[in-house]
Amino acid sequence: MTGTKTRILDTALDLFNRHGERNVTTNHIAEALGISPGNLYYHFRNKTAIVAALFERYRQQIWEWLPPPRGELTWQDKMHYLQGILESMWQGRFLHRDLPHFLHQDPELRAEYTRFVQDGMERGLHIYQGLRASGLIEASDEDLRALMVNTWVLAMSWPGLTHGLNPAAAENESLDRALLRQGIYQIVCLEAPYLRGEALDHLDAMKAEFRVGDSTENLLFTAFDASVREASNG
Amino acid sequence: MTGTKTRILDTALDLFNRHGERNVTTNHIAEALGISPGNLYYHFRNKTAIVAALFERYRQQIWEWLPPPRGELTWQDKMHYLQGILESMWQGRFLHRDLPHFLHQDPELRAEYTRFVQDGMERGLHIYQGLRASGLIEASDEDLRALMVNTWVLAMSWPGLTHGLNPAAAENESLDRALLRQGIYQIVCLEAPYLRGEALDHLDAMKAEFRVGDSTENLLFTAFDASVREASNG
DNA sequence: GGATTTTTAGAGTAATTACTCTAGAGGTCA
DNA sequence: TGACCTCTAGAGTAATTACTCTAAAAATCC
Structure with missing residues (x-):
């Protein structure tokens, strides 16, 4: 109970x-x-307290999925982190759409959220540095930082954008999952230019795993259509 | 009058x-x-009609700033497009934060917005293809599409994210502008791996132009602090 | 088993807010 | 001048909604 x-x-x-x-x-x-x-x-x-509690829960779950790296990172670690990002996006899909309003009104919550973003950036940067130390990534410090920011923005914004365009996803879990997989595909493409060694060897397989829809047509929207078909068939 | x-x-x-x-x-x-x-x-x-009208206005302005390319594109064209994206972000900063709610309730507006995203992706893709034809960019069709999607997401989400973290920007135009410049920096970094020829020659200068804050510290947040200082000094 | 504390119900309210309605001002044209 | 149309004022309302208050049930403790 x-x-x-x-x-x-x-x-x-x-x-x-x-x-x-x-x-x-x-x-x-x-x-x-x-x-x-x-x-x-x-x-x-009040209602804000509910939202704040949900955010706190979300934060803890993310930290579980994205533990700080210990020593050198392998290719499998990288895949595991991607999976973690996917799950985080899934869990927090409502938050990044609706939280801004509460951040606007509640300075305390805003401070916590700012801290959350800072920690997330720092943690993500350590992961990228771990991958670089293992020779899976090659990039300057500055490029790595910029990459981290872009990855963060993409991961946080993707669910909101796709739901805005396709509200049916809210009622259709498999469609929603497909959209999120597409988001991971975008992150993979974001990182692709910096991959080296074993990571580069697996790049095509990785793209194939997360790619949704027919790549010869408009990417974003055939993904949606294909997902709709798939979801309504299953 | x-x-x-x-x-x-x-x-x-x-x-x-x-x-x-x-x-x-x-x-x-x-x-x-x-x-x-x-x-x-x-x-x-009703209120939705106001939002819809603002969206329509926004769309027209974007199309003015980002005309479809005619023939080969030069380095100057590229800079001009970046400027256009910057202005678009500035104008539409509230929309991408608050529009989703109305998309949820108004199917007609949602259809228009979907169309807008489709057109935007298509137009952006043409621009990237124009740059590729001029030898300023090198990328496969698939990579170009993925890049376009990421550029779009970044441009649309950046203002909302930064305002959520830093609401003072809403009352402080110069701070707001600084945050947007940082967004352009992120887009430049996004495209960087694909640049060639003259574009590559100008990359460092371009980064320098849009970079905000001290690159040796945490990128996103020193950018904020630096902007706050700059804005309150000036 | 009585006292005390925690948890729950549910009716109610004060405030907000998108929107309406009527009447009239101001301009235009014959 | 008078008819007509566009535009505006401003009081008002119906509906929503976050939140309160009191009392009673349920659990806990001694």
Whole structure:
């Protein structure tokens, strides 16, 4: 029997992801959960507190998926990190779309979020440096930093962009997953010019694994169409 | 004497950019403009119509700044396009943060937006192909498509991300401009691995022009701090 | 088993906000 | 001048929604 507090967060996250935080009232959450509004406010003093708690949860999960590297990194480590990014994007897909509003109003939350971005950049940079130390990547310090920023922006923005264009994904998990895989493909292409050695050998296989749709047509949108077909067939 | 309709859009855009669309009511717009709510609703049947009109305006401006290439492209053309992207980001900074909500509710607007993204990708791809034809870029078709998608995502997401972290930018134009320049720097770094010939010769100068802050520290955040200092000094 | 604390229900409210409605001002044209 | 059309004012409203308050049920403790 999980606690009410946890169940509130679970339900809120689900509703936020599906309908967007702005379209989900606290009464909706309570109703979906079968509890009273009063009960909900007993556990969270306001809606912002729910969002903040969800963010905190999200942050912890990311840190689990993306542990700081220990020593040299292998090709398998790199694949594992990519998987971690994929999972992180999946979990946080609502946050990066709706969080800005709360950052605007809640300085404390904003400070935490800023810290989160800083830590994420630092951690990601260490990973890239680990890959460089293993000879899997070749790049100057400056290029590595720029690459890290671009990877971060892409990973954080991709879910929001794709959902804006394709809201059906919110109700269709397999379509949603396909879109995210496409996001990983984009990250792979982002890193591609810097890969060396074993990483370079596996590049084509990696692209093939995450590529969605027919590469001869418009990339982004055939990906969507193909995903829709695939999802409605399955 | 500009028309009331235009003035409503101007004021709405300004308020949306500064405070976020969600925090700006139609009554606020009317009041800031010195007209009555009834008057506002005489010109726009609802808030969505205002947002849609702003989007339409934004789209037209982008197309002006990013005309389709005619024949071979020079190095100067490329710089001009970068400038166009910068201006587009500046103009549309509120849209990509707040538009998703309206896309969710208004299928017609969503269709238009989808079309916009498609056109933008296509147009951008033509530009990249023009650069390739001139020997300024070297990349496979697939790589070029992936690059285009990444450039698009970066250009569209950058303003929202930076404003989420640094809301002071909304009230401080020079800080905001600095953040945008940093975004262009990121795009330059994105394209860097594919540059050839004259483009490659100018790469360092280009990075130097758009780089913000001290490259030996954390890129993203020293950029912010440096901008804050610069803005408060000037 | 009584006292105390934690958790829950559910009716209610104050505030916000997108939007309406009516009436009238101002311009234009015959 | 009068008819007509465009534009504007401004009070008002219906609906939403985050949040409160009181009391009772449930759990915990001694």
